[in-house]
Amino acid sequence: MxxxxxxxxxxxxxxxxxxxxxxxxxxxxxxxxxxxxxxxxxxxxxxxxxxxxxxxxxxxxxxxxxxxxxxxxxxxxxxxxxxxxxxxxxxxxxxxxxxxxxxxxxxxxxxxxxxxxxxxxxxxxxxxxxxxxxxxxxxxxxxxxxxxxxxxxxxxxxxxxxxxLKSGVRMLSESVRANAREGDIGGPLRDIAIAHPDTIIGSYPFIDDDKKPNTNLVVRSRDPEKLNAAMSAVKEMLAGLNVAR
Amino acid sequence: MxxxxxxxxxxxxxxxxxxxxxxxxxxxxxxxxxxxxxxxxxxxxxxxxxxxxxxxxxxxxxxxxxxxxxxxxxxxxxxxxxxxxxxxxxxxxxxxxxxxxxxxxxxxxxxxxxxxxxxxxxxxxxxxxxxxxxxxxxxxxxxxxxxxxxxxxxxxxxxxxxxxLKSGVRMLSESVRANAREGDIGGPLRDIAIAHPDTIIGSYPFIDDDKKPNTNLVVRSRDPEKLNAAMSAVKEMLAGLNVAR
The missing domain is CATH 3.40.980.10 (MoaB/Mog-like domain)
Known part of the structure; x- marks a missing residue:
């Protein structure tokens, strides 16, 4: 499987x-x-x-x-x-x-x-x-x-x-709202992506209800542990952010 | 042009x-x-x-x-x-x-x-x-x-x-609601399409507000006269239809 x-x-x-x-x-x-x-x-x-x-x-x-x-x-x-x-x-x-x-x-x-x-x-x-x-x-x-x-x-x-149809191991996915502008997290996010090679990390900008630029971050992996590890790293990075939007 | x-x-x-x-x-x-x-x-x-x-x-x-x-x-x-x-x-x-x-x-x-x-x-x-x-x-x-x-x-x-951008001669388009099931007009519509080679005739089924199967017919051509001729043939065909839906 x-x-x-x-x-x-x-x-x-x-x-x-x-x-x-x-x-x-x-x-x-x-x-x-x-x-x-x-x-x-x-x-x-x-x-x-x-x-x-x-x-x-x-x-x-x-x-x-x-x-x-x-x-x-x-x-x-x-x-x-x-x-x-x-x-x-x-x-x-x-x-x-x-x-x-x-x-x-x-x-x-x-x-x-x-x-x-x-x-x-x-x-x-x-x-x-x-x-x-x-x-x-x-x-x-x-x-x-x-x-x-x-x-x-x-x-x-x-x-x-x-x-x-035959199907493979399902691609798992978790997302988090960054409450940050995409440009403020691009650097650290790239580092996380490099450190977690069996995951796919996507960054999707949007304008939120307060009319502020915001970003959804999505981590995908077939391996739940690797997904969790990468998502933890993303959340830790977001918690440490100190930027105005 | x-x-x-x-x-x-x-x-x-x-x-x-x-x-x-x-x-x-x-x-x-x-x-x-x-x-x-x-x-x-x-x-x-x-x-x-x-x-x-x-x-x-x-x-x-x-x-x-x-x-x-x-x-x-x-x-x-x-x-x-x-x-x-x-x-x-x-x-x-x-x-x-x-x-x-x-x-x-x-x-x-x-x-x-x-x-x-x-x-x-x-x-x-x-x-x-x-x-x-x-x-x-x-x-x-x-x-x-x-x-x-x-x-x-x-x-x-x-x-x-x-x-x-450079642009060409615009493709013109006209549509008519057939008030007929697609399967009832497929034969005559094919004949019209063959008789009007410089037009593209599309047939798009949908369910109308009365919950009946209906069809939109779209005639496209770059030549307004050829478009009109084909659309006239389509409308004539529809007027002559005698089918229940």
């Missing part, structure tokens, strides 16, 4: 790049993966363009244990994710009989048109990600998990797929 | 990948670039890791007209963006005399410590992005624009740098 498990996210959609839709999936998946012991290493956002999707997907899936994609699995002509994923893997794609059967239960012959049947196109060899409440399924092929772009549906798909 | 100008965004920060901080910069920059006639083609998010930053930056700056980075230009040990950018360009980096002079005006000798001076490190040959209200400057080197991660500061930097 000392293994480190890594992941990338690939967000697919013109609407994110045009700014028309503000992405809400990256933050959700990032937090979700951290909580289940998977390290998110990289995110890419690309357009609804087959070559761009394939290039980004291949880069990410060769580099990380898992890749999570969002967007582009609906019924319209701009939904090209499933076909692009099949091409990236060099496998065929066709209407999945189980999905078609479910669609037939839900829609009459008049409504089960070609556009809706498009949502049943699943690359050969992929496992479906579906539930009673998910209409158009996501799927997992190799180390790639293909999900919807609509946040509520994506979130339901994460809940289905997460228990099946 | 018929040139197409492209851009990428590189978001730098462990805190985004851990999910601790939810990015608000991608959506802002995306919309900003669309409005000034620059096409955002790709976004990447990477950790505070020199090799990762350099690899992503080089990929993006070789591919697009501009790259906008956010994050990692503060006073602490995890702020390594300026040094990484200098390495990516193969240039030196040092305390910029103009920035140091400004810092001396603001801080006394006791407060102008090594950490704060770190924010004056600017790659050789870069132009500063600064104003009276921006403390630590951003900078532009080659086609790369390096900005703060704090949204309010990043936004002030965009306002400073934007007038200096």
């Amino acid at each position: 000392s293994e480190i498990v890594t992941a990338g996210i690939l967000v697919i959609g013109d609407e994110i790049l045009s700014g028309r839709t503000k992405d809400k999936n990256i933050g959700f998946i990032a937090e979700y993966l951290t909580n289940i012991g998977i390290d998110l290493k990289e995110v890419r956002v690309v357009a609804d363009d087959e070559a761009d999707i394939i290039a980004a997907l291949n880069a990410l899936r060769n580099r990380y244990d898992y890749v999570f994609t969002t967007g582009g699995i609906g019924p319209t002509h701009d939904d090209i994710t499933a076909d692009s994923v099949a091409k990236a893997f060099g496998v065929g794609i066709d209407h999945h009989p189980e999905v078609v059967a479910r669609f037939r239960e839900r829609w009459g012959a008049a409504d089960l048109n070609e556009a809706r049947l498009r949502m049943a196109r699943i690359p050969d060899g992929a496992e479906l990600i579906q539930s009673a409440t998910i209409l158009a399924p996501g799927f997992k092929i190799g180390n790639v998990i293909v999900m919807a772009g609509v946040p509520s549906i994506m979130q339901a798909m994460m809940d289905i797929v997460a228990p099946k | 018929s040139e197409i100008v492209t851009a990428g965004i590189l978001v730098i920060g462990d805190e985004i990948l851990s999910g601790r901080t939810k990015d608000k910069n991608i959506g802002f920059i995306a919309e900003y670039l669309t409005n000034i006639g620059i096409d955002l083609k790709e976004v990447r998010v990477v950790a505070d890791d020199e090799a990762d930053i350099i690899a992503a930056l080089n990929a993006l700056r070789n591919r697009y007209d501009y790259v906008f980075t956010t994050g990692g230009i503060g006073p602490t040990h995890d702020d390594i963006t300026a040094d990484s950018v200098a390495k990516a360009f193969g240039v030196g980096i040092d305390h910029h005399p103009e920035v140091v002079a400004r810092f001396r005006e603001r801080w006394g000798a006791a407060d102008l410590n090594e950490a704060r001076l770190r924010m004056a490190r600017i790659p050789d040959g870069a132009e500063l992005i600064q104003s009276a209200t921006i403390l630590a400057p951003g900078f532009k080197i080659g086609n790369v624009i390096v900005m703060a991660g704090v949204p309010s500061i990043m936004q002030a930097m965009m306002d400073i740098v934007a007038p200096k």
Whole structure:
């Protein structure tokens, strides 16, 4: 269980790049993966363009244990994710009989048109990600998990797929409010970071409720003792500060 | 003025990948670039890791007209963006005399410590992005624009740098609420998309106030006449629909 498990996210959609839709999936998946012991290493956002999707997907899936994609699995002509994923893997794609059967239960012959049947196109060899409440399924092929772009549906798909993923030792995290300006603690904080090499120490400035510059310090480590040691050093440093803000 | 100008965004920060901080910069920059006639083609998010930053930056700056980075230009040990950018360009980096002079005006000798001076490190040959209200400057080197991660500061930097950028013919956009389920219009919409090749037609499902599945259709084009023609075809198609939702 000392293994480190890594992941990338690939967000697919013109609407994110045009700014028309503000992405809400990256933050959700990032937090979700951290909580289940998977390290998110990289995110890419690309357009609804087959070559761009394939290039980004291949880069990410060769580099990380898992890749999570969002967007582009609906019924319209701009939904090209499933076909692009099949091409990236060099496998065929066709209407999945189980999905078609479910669609037939839900829609009459008049409504089960070609556009809706498009949502049943699943690359050969992929496992479906579906539930009673998910209409158009996501799927997992190799180390790639293909999900919807609509946040509520994506979130339901994460809940289905997460228990099946291998996960590593969870990255633990503790934070403290410095009540100091970032520039006043940068020096001592660097010394602590150097003295505690198996931890990651982050410094995040913000403006607090009193309109004063303030800083959150976050210590992360997979080892609880090392995390505690580094956090103690941070708190000791903060207690010894003698600076006005 | 018929040139197409492209851009990428590189978001730098462990805190985004851990999910601790939810990015608000991608959506802002995306919309900003669309409005000034620059096409955002790709976004990447990477950790505070020199090799990762350099690899992503080089990929993006070789591919697009501009790259906008956010994050990692503060006073602490995890702020390594300026040094990484200098390495990516193969240039030196040092305390910029103009920035140091400004810092001396603001801080006394006791407060102008090594950490704060770190924010004056600017790659050789870069132009500063600064104003009276921006403390630590951003900078532009080659086609790369390096900005703060704090949204309010990043936004002030965009306002400073934007007038200096070349921009292309603006992508125009019009949208219509379909009052139809995406699956009912996917077929005719595809036909319209094929008949109007110089437009981009996007279909975005949502749940409306009556809890019914609904769809926003967006037509984009640089040519106003082609946009109008495609939008007319979309509206005609919608008017002829005879489906229950």
